[in-house]
Amino acid sequence: MKDCPGCKKTLSSKFMGEVWCCDRCSDITSEGELHAVDLRDYPQPLVDEHLWDNLDFATSFVDPTARDRRLISRSSLHADFVGLSDGEIFEAIFAMARLMPGEAANASRLQIRAENLSAAAEVVRGWPTSFERLISDGTAEMGLSKDSPRALLYNSRVCGTLRGRMKDIVWTSAVQSTLSPDRSIEFSRTHGPIHEYRNLRRWINRGASDPGSDELSSALLLRARTDIRKLTASIGISIPSLMSLVDNGFFPSNALEESSRSQLAANATAMVEDLLKNSFSISIPKAAVRLPRAVGALFAANHDPWGVILDALLTGQVEYWCTGRSQSSILEGIYVQDLDALSSILSKAPISRRPLHRIPLSLQEAGFLTRLQETGLGAATKAGLIATPFNWESIANFRSEYEPSTYLSVRYIPNVRKVMTGEMRASLHAEGITPIEMQRTGVLTVWRRCQVEQFFAGSLLPRVK
Numbered sequence: 001m002k003d004c005p006g007c008k009k010t011l012s013s014k015f016m017g018e019v020w021c022c023d024r025c026s027d028i029t030s031e032g033e034l035h036a037v038d039l040r041d042y043p044q045p046l047v048d049e050h051l052w053d054n055l056d057f058a059t060s061f062v063d064p065t066a067r068d069r070r071l072i073s074r075s076s077l078h079a080d081f082v083g084l085s086d087g088e089i090f091e092a093i094f095a096m097a098r099l100m101p102g103e104a105a106n107a108s109r110l111q112i113r114a115e116n117l118s119a120a121a122e123v124v125r126g127w128p129t130s131f132e133r134l135i136s137d138g139t140a141e142m143g144l145s146k147d148s149p150r151a152l153l154y155n156s157r158v159c160g161t162l163r164g165r166m167k168d169i170v171w172t173s174a175v176q177s178t179l180s181p182d183r184s185i186e187f188s189r190t191h192g193p194i195h196e197y198r199n200l201r202r203w204i205n206r207g208a209s210d211p212g213s214d215e216l217s218s219a220l221l222l223r224a225r226t227d228i229r230k231l232t233a234s235i236g237i238s239i240p241s242l243m244s245l246v247d248n249g250f251f252p253s254n255a256l257e258e259s260s261r262s263q264l265a266a267n268a269t270a271m272v273e274d275l276l277k278n279s280f281s282i283s284i285p286k287a288a289v290r291l292p293r294a295v296g297a298l299f300a301a302n303h304d305p306w307g308v309i310l311d312a313l314l315t316g317q318v319e320y321w322c323t324g325r326s327q328s329s330i331l332e333g334i335y336v337q338d339l340d341a342l343s344s345i346l347s348k349a350p351i352s353r354r355p356l357h358r359i360p361l362s363l364q365e366a367g368f369l370t371r372l373q374e375t376g377l378g379a380a381t382k383a384g385l386i387a388t389p390f391n392w393e394s395i396a397n398f399r400s401e402y403e404p405s406t407y408l409s410v411r412y413i414p415n416v417r418k419v420m421t422g423e424m425r426a427s428l429h430a431e432g433i434t435p436i437e438m439q440r441t442g443v444l445t446v447w448r449r450c451q452v453e454q455f456f457a458g459s460l461l462p463r464v465k
Contacts, residue, residue: 002111011111023441047114051188054118057125061090080128080165088159089124095119095155096134131169179217202236215347218256219243219359227261236292236329237306238365240356240392244304250311272330274314279322279334287416288321288335296371297410300463302396303356305349312345317356336416339410339461357392366390370405371400379438385446390459397465401435403452405445420445431455 004011005023011022024214026036047055060070070086081089096118098111123130135149149170153163223239232242245251255264292310299305312318313334318341320334327333336342367374370386380386386398399407410421428434428447433455435445452461 005042023103049112051118058093058121061086067088084159091157093120095158135170215354215369237329238361240359242304244305244352248307250307276322284321284335285337288337288420289410291334291336292331297407299400300465301344302392305346305353308349361390369395377443383438402446403449412458
C-alpha cells in the first residue's frame, strides 16, 4: 500500500515508527487516546507464501507484538549483529532492500517491494557468506547495482560498526577474484588496514595480477603490506628479490607470512647489523664501486642474484666497505673493489624455482635495478628502450641491448676511478659512436651495447649471463 486510504497521502513514519497506521493523519487526544487509520483493516496485495518466513524475520525487529519471534530471530544472528539494537538490525535490512534491483531511487522511504525485503532479510540471516555473494555475484535474484556498495557503506542510517564490517567484506570481495585460490583465502583471513587494501587495488588496476598465478598473487599481497615495502626499500631490493631470498633459504620459509611480520623485521635487522660489523673499517679505495652499480653492470641474467651476493658478503668471500653514511638503502652504502671476485660470485646465482622474473616492479625498483633512476627510466620508456611492465625479464632485455655510461665505466678495465672520462667519450665519438638521445635525462647517457663492446673489445669485463 502506497497511500493512506484515509487522508490519501503517501504513507510516512514521522513520529510513531509503527507499521500498522498512518501517522500523517493520526491524532492523540488530550486523554492520550490514539485515533488513527488502521491499515490492517484494508485489503493489501497478496504476498507470495515463500516470502513469509523472511518477511516475518525482518518485521520481527519492529513489530511490538512479535517479542517471542524476535528472540528467535536474534538467536540465529551472526556475531556481527550481537551488539546492535532491534532498530539498527531492521535499518540494515531495510537499507539493503532499498538497493536491490527494482527499487526506485525516488520512492517514498516506506515503499519497499516484498521480494526485496525478503531477499535483504535472507542476506542478514546468512551473514557474512550471503553478503559476500551479494557483492561478488551480481545475480539477477539478489545482485546490487554498480554503485550500490558505495551507497550502502556510506548510509548513515546503518550502524557505523556494521558498515565497517561491510567495508571489510566489500574490500575482500573486490580483490579475491584477481588472486589465486590459495592467496584469495589468505587475504580473506588476514587482510590489513585500508591503506594496504588501496595499495593492492592500485596494483591490480595496473594489470599486475593473474588469477591463475600464485607468484603474482603473493607479490601483490606483499606489496600491499607497508612493513614489506619499508623493509625492501631500507635494504635496497625489490619485492621479487625478497621472495627469491626466502626461496633460497636466506630468510626462513615462513618469513613472508602475515603472522611472521615481527620475525622478518628481526631477521632483516640482524642481517644489516652483520653487514656493518663485517665490513672493512679503513678508507674506501678510489677504485671501489657502489655494490648495486657493480652488480647491474656485470649481471645480465633475468633472475635475482642478491641471495649469493649477501651470502658472499657475510661469509667473507668478497671484501667490501660500508660507509655508514645516510643512504637511500643499506646496499647503496656498500662499496666493492674486486670485480673479478664479484663476477665469480654472480655466476653462481641460482635460477629461481618459481617464475619470479615476470612479477611487475615498481618504477622505483626498476629505476634502482637499471641505475637510470625514475626520471631516466621514464625517458628510456618513452624512447622505446625498455618495455613495460617493468620486471626482471624486461630489464634483462634492456641490458642485453643498451649500456648506460655508469655501467660502461664500471666494466672498462683501464679506468681506475670508474667514471666515464672525457677520453672515453672522445674515442667513441671519433668512431661515430654516439649515445642514444633521451629527453630530460640530465647527464645520463645510454649506448648501444653491440657498438661499445665491439669498440672496446677486450678492455671490458664480461657480463654474467
